[in-house]
Amino acid sequence: MQSLIRRTLMSRMLLVWSLVLAATFVYTRPAMAEYGDVVINNYSDAAGMRPVVFAHWFHRVRFTCKVCHADLGFKFKAGGNQINMLKIIDGKYCGACHNGSIAWSVSNCNLCHSGKPGTPTQVHESTLQELATPAKATVTK
Numbered sequence: 001m002q003s004l005i006r007r008t009l010m011s012r013m014l015l016v017w018s019l020v021l022a023a024t025f026v027y028t029r030p031a032m033a034e035y036g037d038v039v040i041n042n043y044s045d046a047a048g049m050r051p052v053v054f055a056h057w058f059h060r061v062r063f064t065c066k067v068c069h070a071d072l073g074f075k076f077k078a079g080g081n082q083i084n085m086l087k088i089i090d091g092k093y094c095g096a097c098h099n100g101s102i103a104w105s106v107s108n109c110n111l112c113h114s115g116k117p118g119t120p121t122q123v124h125e126s127t128l129q130e131l132a133t134p135a136k137a138t139v140t141k
């Protein structure tokens with residue numbers, strides 16, 4: 001009897017903990033940028049938007065280099081592409097995919113403009129420096 005009660009309590013606690021953990025994963029990502037992320041800030045700060053954080057690895061595991069660096073014409077240089085919203089909405093650069101069909105659309109401003117204001121264009125080389133501000137926007141198609 002005693003051990004049955006103890007076991008029931010244990011599994012309750014495990015359940016509670018797994019819920020807490022799940023919630024943590026869902027709601028606190030991404031407080032930090034990952035190694036290799038590219039911060040793009042040629043125009044954002046000046047335009048009153050947060051700098052763009054481009055998660056390179058996140059994209060590299062999904063597409064071959066050729067898709068972006070040959071077909072879409074992204075130059076191999078952080079900040080080297082003079083990207084702006086007109087071009088994106090026109091289907092160029094990020095807009096080739098972030099169009100509501102291949103990936104969520106351009107209306108999710110905060111998902112791309114997620115950097116800390118004032119962060120210069122760079123390839124992010126620290127796993128510790130806080131870079132992104134947690135932007136939990138609801139994703140809309």
Ligand code: HEC
Nearest residue numbers: 040041042043044047052083084085094098106108109112
């Ligand atoms: C898919 C990613 C993405 C989304 C979504 C996005 N942007 Fe951008 N945006 C960029 C990139 C990349 C740049 C170039 C950043 C730079 O060089 O500073 C940029 C630049 C800008 C600029 C400065 C250049 C210009 O065109 O005037 C403004 C202002 C801007 N975005 C506003 C917005 C607003 C408002 C939204 C939501 C309606 C939005 N962006 C959504 C990626 C995005």
Ligand code: HEC
Nearest residue numbers: 038040059060063064065068074076077078079080081123
């Ligand atoms: C989804 C599109 C995409 C894919 C796929 C992709 N890249 Fe990139 N890459 C970018 C963008 C965007 C930038 C930043 C350009 C800018 O700031 O204007 C970049 C920047 C770079 C840079 C310069 C910055 C740095 O990290 O030194 C290199 C090098 C690079 N990419 C190599 C690669 C290689 C190698 C692959 C394949 C393994 C690859 N990329 C796949 C979009 C992509």
Ligand code: HEC
Nearest residue numbers: 052053054055058063067093094096097102103104111112
């Ligand atoms: C070749 C297609 C492609 C291009 C080009 C592309 N993306 Fe994406 N991106 C995707 C896909 C697919 C996802 C995953 C969408 C999903 O999970 O629904 C994604 C997700 C993201 C995310 C969320 C990453 C995360 O950790 O959840 C951000 C931020 C982002 N893209 C920004 C950009 C910016 C900024 C550019 C341009 C510099 C860009 N993307 C160019 C296809 C692309």
